[in-house]
Amino acid sequence: MGKPHIGEVDYLRVFGLITIVLIHAWGFYLLMPVASPYSRIAQELGVNLLRFGRQIFMFITGLVLFYNYSGRKLNLNRFFSRRLKNLAIPYVIWTAFYLILKRSSGMLNWTGFGGFLTLWWQNVLNGNGYSHLYYILVAIQFYLFFPWLVTLFKPRRPGMTAEIIIGLGLALYALYFYLFEVRQDLVGAAVAGTPLAGITGWLFLYKDRLLVSYFPYYLLGALAGLHLDSWRRWLQDHLEVAVAFLVIAASLVISEYFYYYRRQGQPWALTISVFKPSIYLYSLAIITVFFQLSFYLERRGFLRWLVSPLAANSLGIYLLHPAILFIFNSYFWNYVHLPGFLLAILEPAAAIVISGAISTLLGSNRYTRFIVGEAGNLRNSFPWGKWREHRAVLHGVGRES
Template sequence: MNTNRKGSFQDLNALFVFGACSVLLIHILGFFIEAQAEYPWNDDIEALGIILFRFGRSLFIFATGMLLFYWYKHKDMDWAAFWRKRWKVIVLPYVIWTAIYTVCKLQSLDPTVLVPQFLDSLLTGSSFYHLYYIPLYLQLNLLFLLCKRLFERYLTFPLLTFLFFLQIGVYLVYHYLFVDPLVFGIDWTSHPLLELAQHSYIYGQNYAYMYLFHFSLGAYAGLYVENWRTWVNRLRVPFSLLTTIFAVWIAARYLSGDATYEDSLNIFHPLYFVYTTSFLAAFYPVSSFLGNIPVLSGWLSKLAKHNMAIYLVHPFILFLLESHVIFRLNWSTPVLIAVMFVITPPLCIFLYEHTFLSYWTRGGRPKPQKRRNLVIKTHSA
């Protein structure tokens, strides 16, 4: 282990790539499942693909927690530099793309219509589906700022176990308050605290507290990397079996009608929560192995670096393909899915790079490489 933590960390590259691919896949499948009349195929396969690959955001949150605590553990932080970097790389492109999506959605340049919707979309990530992850990512960085010292001192495996069951408990509280209520007749608009409770249920996926366990699991893995690697490697077979069992269980509940399609999409359900956690633990050794293969490491590293590009821009690319391209192609639905899946990432990366201010200030030229000092070895006579 490189104790000064300089250089690169390859363990998570494949996990980032897989997470981005899972998000892209479910959004492609989501379009085709809504357009069965125009693009007929097996809707059960499409639905199961969406259901079983819906854990992408949890993978990102785990990886975010791990990277933050791996790179910055026990270091004095320059918080101004920390937030400045995120402003350039995350916030500014997010603002630009939120504006693009808002204009596309409203099809208006009237400031009285555009500005209120833009500001609301900016805060909530609602300008296009799945963009709420960007405000959520910033919340996680704020959580890191507030809890860094506490996590470094107090985050232990027993505390993780407590957070695991606490996360399930939060789901059960919401379920028996709002979905299958044990107490009827509550007027959720009668008091600000009750309104806040209802809001936290309806919009829970937008807030960091609903992902506290997986962020904390990532933090634990980042703080104790060698222990984490040893643990998941030793238990990779049991975790793989557990993942398979829960995947079959979730699929069987949907196919048998015991769970509706909407219920099966709930990643906070205890079954899905355990499924996601076991998948994370089972896939981590695979990600670490792939990330350290010389033939793949460079390719995975580049794709992982552009993870945010795929996440932020892919709705726009899919919108263009779905609205203006694929209906002109007399191809089968599986072929259309495959083609959209392959061509979307490079288009996302191309457009994302063009939203950087630095790209335009350089006149479109590539970023210059840092010069390395030349060391000349000599042999004395």
């Protein structure tokens, strides 16, 4: 849109994408028996400490949109047309695909084409087509709200605004976690038979796919996009504090895992809940530290030849990778046996490579580009022909557009 490209966002996007694929791959292993209790602890802690990918993507979405559109007249037709082609249409297509995949494995069934259409429409509305599609539904909500938000959200004191958002976010997640998760049965019993029973039950089911549930991340990203240079300077001046905060937050998450889950027998769903106040603080610390790390890597061109195509195809990889993992876990590993530690590395790596390749193929053809949305808008997103050129600038300065 005429503004310099934010190179570090590519690195942060790829980092978030990798962690999402990792927890989707490793989550399957939690259902399998292990030889050592220490292996199980390592698996569970790995999944628990990597549950921040969605938060990274939400922060990036707020940052990029406000960076690009603030101070400009928003063309609503063009804005929503792009989101329709780049997100909404792929969402409804992949919802149908994953419903068919579920049926092929015996996880789901319907009667006739009319039954399929009814089920498909229900899943389009609630994001239940597959476990990862809820995020697309949240993003669509944010895009619908964005024209009003970009007009209203113009803070003059970004530091104070950030503190207020962080504080209100902490209060929101404390409310969510302790009322809607830890005390869900008591809250449900308290409102039973009252007009609040319906809305409360609905929140229990769908709170993880509502925009308000993640609004702090979008707003903090928006604030960073509005004041990008100030945000970068603040990170450089406070990196030691941010790293210390990350260590403390990670220690808190790990301590809760051992105390509440291992010692007191807390349900696993509560242990890994993204609405835990500790996970909220930990996610903010991750975003802060790794944005600065991404800035550092971008300025040195570290693996830019690889990061750029992965970032360009991040939506396609996100939509595709669960299907690749499903095929691996349902069929492929029945014939190929690898050590567990090697499988934990190779499977997510293979899912990313295969998903990226398919996304590139679909996005390179104008007749299939609509299937992967944003990936299709970036031509030659895997520039193997320019590999030597990328190698030559590996240690150069960051690009400006």
